[in-house]
Structures are given as C-alpha cells and as structure tokens.
Amino acid sequence: AIQMTQSPSSLSASVGDRVTITCRASQGIRNDLGWYQQKPGKAPKLLIYAASSLQSGVPSRFSGSGSGTDFTLTINSLQPEDFATYYCLQDNNYPWTFGQGTKVDIK
C-alpha cells in the first residue's frame, strides 16, 4: 500500500498567517491527490483535487501544488474559519490512503 506521510501533524498559527502542509507519497502517484478539510463533528470537505485544482466554492486562499511524490497545501492569509484538521488522500492506487492529518489551531 502507498504510504502518505503528512507533516506537520499539528501547527499553531495566527489569523493572517500563511500556512503550508506537505504530503509525501511512498511511491509516485502522478497528480492523483486531494486535500480535505475537516472540522470537529463534521464530515470532510473537498478543497483541492488533482493536486492543484481548486474545488468549486472553495476560497482562492487555498492552493495545492506538486506531482509524483511531493505535494503541498498552502493557505494564504489564514482566516478564523480555517482552523481545522487537513488530510491528503491518494487515489492513484488501491487501497486509497489518507495522510494522518494536520491539525491547525490558533496560536
């Protein structure tokens, strides 16, 4: 199975900060990667698909990049509603695998 190593596991940031989360795949996955946001007690929400495409309705401060094994989610100018846990997911090969998550909380 492809292992997705996500880092950091948690971070503290302030409103207005730029935040970067990375995901590394144990083997190449082309650009078959999505990023999801999950708030406590809620279902995940799609932010980015195909590594860098912004899902409809998602604010443009969210962006994704990468291909192959290394991927990045960037949140420019962090907003109060962005404090949540973020997951990457590879859908290149079965079993599909998520990163372990990055919890973004308030500094």
Added chain:
Amino acid sequence: EVQLVESGGGLVQPGGSLRLSCTASGFILTDSWMSWVRQAPGKGLEWVANIHQGGAIKFYLDSVRGRLTISRDNAKNSIYLQMNTLRAEDTAMYYCARFIPIGTSDPFDIWGQGTMVTVSS
C-alpha cells in the same frame, strides 16, 4: 439540495452484524461511483470500499475484505455496507461519499454526515 444521508449505525457485540444504508438526494446515484470511508474516535480517515455505478466492480481495504460488503440499489438511490464478523477495531464513524473521476483523479465531492458503529461487549 444535493446530499447523502447515512443510517443503520449502533452498538453491536464482537462477531455481530450490522447493515449501513446511505441514500442520495438531489442527484442521480446511477451516474456515480460511491464509497465508504471511516474514522475511528479521535483518529484519522480511512478508506474502506468503492463500488462502480453498475455495482459489478468493487474494491476493498484488505482488513475488511470478506467481512464488509458494499452494494447498491440504484432504483432506491442508495448504497449499503453489510458488516459481518465485526471486531472492536471496526468501531468508527462511517461516511458514505461520492467520487467523480476527473482525468486520473477521483475526488470525494459529496459526503454524508456519518453514522456511528460501536463494536463492544
């Protein structure tokens, strides 16, 4: 409104069975690959199974293959997860989700609210 609604979760003893349902509204399920994703309490997300639009093609996480079975009834706009020989490690919130093939990517664009399964004596 486009939504997925899960039901059928609950408390079950180890070795027991449960059947989860997920009903779609606001879109035609026939057009969609569907999935189950789970999340143990306080833990991360784990993909469980996928089912093709017609129901003939299915994929499973190794640890659930042979015990959990995904199925669908397009006439009822629903998918199901039959859970047999349940173990404590199956305890989780179970989400159904739709994914849409976009090129080679398959993002989950619609999620249900989840249904909780607790396996305990």
